[in-house]
Amino acid sequence: MNMVHFLSQIAMSKKIAKRQAIVQAAIEVFSIKSFRDSNIREIAKRANVAEGTIYKYFKDKEDLFFSIPMEKTKGYVEQLDLHLQGITGAPNKIRKFIWYYLHFFNANPEYGRILLLEMRVSKRFIKTKTYASLRKSTRQILGILREGQEEGTIRKDVNIYLLRQLILGILEHVVTRWLLKQEKYNLLERHKEVGDLVLHGVGEPKMS
Amino acid sequence: MNMVHFLSQIAMSKKIAKRQAIVQAAIEVFSIKSFRDSNIREIAKRANVAEGTIYKYFKDKEDLFFSIPMEKTKGYVEQLDLHLQGITGAPNKIRKFIWYYLHFFNANPEYGRILLLEMRVSKRFIKTKTYASLRKSTRQILGILREGQEEGTIRKDVNIYLLRQLILGILEHVVTRWLLKQEKYNLLERHKEVGDLVLHGVGEPKMS
Amino acid sequence: MNMVHFLSQIAMSKKIAKRQAIVQAAIEVFSIKSFRDSNIREIAKRANVAEGTIYKYFKDKEDLFFSIPMEKTKGYVEQLDLHLQGITGAPNKIRKFIWYYLHFFNANPEYGRILLLEMRVSKRFIKTKTYASLRKSTRQILGILREGQEEGTIRKDVNIYLLRQLILGILEHVVTRWLLKQEKYNLLERHKEVGDLVLHGVGEPKMS
């Protein structure tokens, strides 16, 4: 590696670090107020950069906003994959999925507020590339459900797309309520119950 | 009834009508853009009143916004009560609840966008009186669930608060996706499947 | 005239007066700096109105800018018509036209700076309605030139469109130089000489 290359690498990592700092500041600010109520000045102040600097890294305010899930999604998917490895049987995988979902937002409530309270309901967002890659991450759940149907642990007459909606629906609902109640309890408390409900339904318990 | 009283009643109903017109215009405008992106000017134009007039009926923009669910909630609850009458058994009542929920938003997508895409995730809103009365309407579902546990159609070891979250979670999720996809299909198509999923779960079908 | 009508007339004339005040302030500001270097704040200050008020009367900064010539052009054309009345013969009319042109800008140097130093060279301006009406006012000069050709005082083989360009060219040039030299001399001093030059050309004096 020659000198120029070496120096450019340092410059590059500095740029990445500054970009990260801006995104982190944006997460903090956007999680308190809505997109419209947040302002660039405060993000710049928190990131310790000038306002104009933000526009060197992001096209505009919306670009910055929608850039937030990119990194976060990557980490989420990678970790989820690790957590699912070595687990056998769809039911156990579903329980793990539920656990990890709650665990993740328990650890990232600020990002949760942005993703679940703002972006999830934004007409603009669902046209974004970021949204596409986010959807991809929920696609793996379908694989688990199909696997369950093949191994006989999940009924074959269930619409797995709707089942996914049920799982995501209750998770989103639980996390959303938790966020709106200012995270006054530990989200993970719920994980076993949610798993039971999703897997066993509301009818009579199965004889074993 | 004397004349003055009579005239004042006419004046009163006129006032109520104008208030209604403003709220209706607000629903139309707030359902297109977010609270911050909507403006009073357009609401006034649609309601055929002057901008200043809105401030005779509502304290400020937020007051107008949060006034929207009041009327709507009243109609929703009344109709839901009627629909549930004469139905026996918790499972049937749950199915009817699901059907009515989907039916209501299928008929009121504009209000749906306001309630589910905006208010449901607003920190301010959950401190509102309106929110309190809205919650009351979802409280009746607990009664149905308890009834089910007593009559033996719902397992006694299920946390009914969480079960309510599951029901509301999937319904909100289904309606939210439908709204974001510009209502391109009929929401009611889903009602039977959702009921099956909630009631039977994902395990092996029960022998009858 | 009923009361409402009467009152609305007062309101109307107030609005017109305020609009006039804004235009006048705009003339003062735009004549000092270029369009881009001028700012709305200063115009508002000079007009004694709030910045936002300007946007009630004009769509945006450019709309305000291009609104300036409207009124002025009207006055110019009307006065010019009066001045040309009762004068016989194209040469005399041309002399009067030259005199009035110089007289007008001698009396309105601020407007001159805006029209001749800014608008005349603006690609945007020539697409404006205002420009169209302005051109109309220079069209009457063609009538005079045609009249001259018919009465035999102007050579028939001269391209009158080019002749108009010559007349406007020298007038614009003379006024432009005067404006750039901070109006240090009286513009009307030039009127006779310019007339001679345009009418007699540079060749040998005609024998009389």
Added chain:
Amino acid sequence: MNMVHFLSQIAMSKKIAKRQAIVQAAIEVFSIKSFRDSNIREIAKRANVAEGTIYKYFKDKEDLFFSIPMEKTKGYVEQLDLHLQGITGAPNKIRKFIWYYLHFFNANPEYGRILLLEMRVSKRFIKTKTYASLRKSTRQILGILREGQEEGTIRKDVNIYLLRQLILGILEHVVTRWLLKQEKYNLLERHKEVGDLVLHGVGEPKMS
């Protein structure tokens, strides 16, 4: 010539070349948008240099802007001199001057837009050294006019300063209109007519 000197000469010509590249890029950019609407970033991009580099060669944006006519004027004057050589009689020289003026801008419309639509009307520009040297180039026309008066082809009672204004006025007017009309026709078409008009005036044709 020693080695160091030789190398420094190469360095020098490289510097000159880079300066030229910047000026050329500036001409391209400034001819599209106004001085204020043009930006250094785009000029730097077109010149294939960094933004900061421009500030090594020019004090600031205005310095770069006003540097444009320097080179161009030099070429214009030199070529004009060549074209006038061997031509006898003021009228023929005036015709040639007109022809060359139109020819030059026909070949350099970008520079024309900068010089005639921007600089010519800039209060700042007329205080520039560049402007002084530009004026010098129009001074030679006075020599031609005096020559004409001495040889009897131009009337002695004509104010030659005003006559120069007439010639420059119509030329500027013709070229300005052509530039604003996006150069849709060939500018040189006009040259003979303009010469006729300037030389013969509008009165009766001279008997020959």
Added chain:
DNA sequence: CATGAATGAGGTTTCATTCAT
């Protein structure tokens, strides 16, 4: 009671210029 003209604070974005590398 109704109006709508007026306000002016506030926010996003651009861009000439600097300076450390």
Added chain:
DNA sequence: AATGAATGAAACCTCATTCAT
């Protein structure tokens, strides 16, 4: 000498709210 990241001031425009009529 060249770079280009960083700066931060400046400006247009919007809009909720007020208040005189």
